[in-house]
Amino acid sequence: MSAPLTLDGWYVYHEFRTIRWDKWKSLSEAEQHLALREWSQFGNEQRKLQDARKGSFGQFIIAGSKADLLVIHMRPTIEELSQLKAEMARTRLFSLSDSAYSYISVVELGGYNARPGVDIEQDEALQARLKPSMPTHSHVCFYPMNKRRLGQDNWFMLSEEERREFMKAHGMIGRQYAGIVKQIISGSVGLDDWEWGVTLFANDPLQFKKLVYEMRFDESSARFAEFGPFYVGHQVDDRGLGEWLTGTKEMN
Numbered sequence: 001m002s003a004p005l006t007l008d009g010w011y012v013y014h015e016f017r018t019i020r021w022d023k024w025k026s027l028s029e030a031e032q033h034l035a036l037r038e039w040s041q042f043g044n045e046q047r048k049l050q051d052a053r054k055g056s057f058g059q060f061i062i063a064g065s066k067a068d069l070l071v072i073h074m075r076p077t078i079e080e081l082s083q084l085k086a087e088m089a090r091t092r093l094f095s096l097s098d099s100a101y102s103y104i105s106v107v108e109l110g111g112y113n114a115r116p117g118v119d120i121e122q123d124e125a126l127q128a129r130l131k132p133s134m135p136t137h138s139h140v141c142f143y144p145m146n147k148r149r150l151g152q153d154n155w156f157m158l159s160e161e162e163r164r165e166f167m168k169a170h171g172m173i174g175r176q177y178a179g180i181v182k183q184i185i186s187g188s189v190g191l192d193d194w195e196w197g198v199t200l201f202a203n204d205p206l207q208f209k210k211l212v213y214e215m216r217f218d219e220s221s222a223r224f225a226e227f228g229p230f231y232v233g234h235q236v237d238d239r240g241l242g243e244w245l246t247g248t249k250e251m252n
């Protein structure tokens, strides 16, 4: 049995941070301002790169106590992601927070998405999916997952036809959410602890629950999927981040 062909795009780095509130609160207003300005400068550089289609960047506030912030970067190489890690570590905001979780993966599409005779590099629609701009939806949901190997339910022992049938049914459910939930599926076999990273974007977070719940009843998830921790949050611009951190509307 051979591994199915995948199309792989940009590498993805999810960095989850927990704010050291004791440290943050001990800063003067001017020092907090400086930390926010510095972070904003870093973000603006990332947004410029995104506009030039050289990478992708987003920042989110995470609900619950698993983490406070999520920064997502997408870049053509792992080295660039490591470069970004060091750049962020040098910022004041990162000195005032700890890593809560991180995830490394690569944007992945099924190989059959390649149209016969069309050069993948020249296929603009495909390129946009492999090297996506950060979706602008207000909310995000991230979780890592595996496909199970348990007795009769071993995804990796299924024939190609069986897998294709399962993914067809999966895709049909997903398509009902077209325009409501956008998914970025990234592969992480050999890169991180789970096999895929699932990043979902929507303007209504309730749609994450509806979609994921509906998929639970689909065989590809019901029989084969195992899930890691779920994170949910909302996207913020620098002003929103500043207001959230300081509790004021005046900052930034």
Ligand code: VOV
Pocket (backbone or CB within 6 Å): 108, 109, 110, 113, 145, 167, 170, 171, 173, 174, 175, 177, 178, 181, 182, 183, 185, 196, 198, 200, 211, 212, 215, 216, 221, 225
């Ligand atoms: C927003 C909805 C949505 C849509 C439209 C969608 C469609 C599709 C299609 C058409 C395909 C097939 C391969 C390809 O075309 O890339 C996939 C592929 C995949 N998916 Fe998906 N998926 C969605 C959403 C979606 C969710 C919510 C999840 C998490 C599952 C759950 O239970 O929580 C998921 C997982 C995956 C995975 C892990 C793969 C890769 C499996 C593999 O073995 O290769 N996915 N997916």
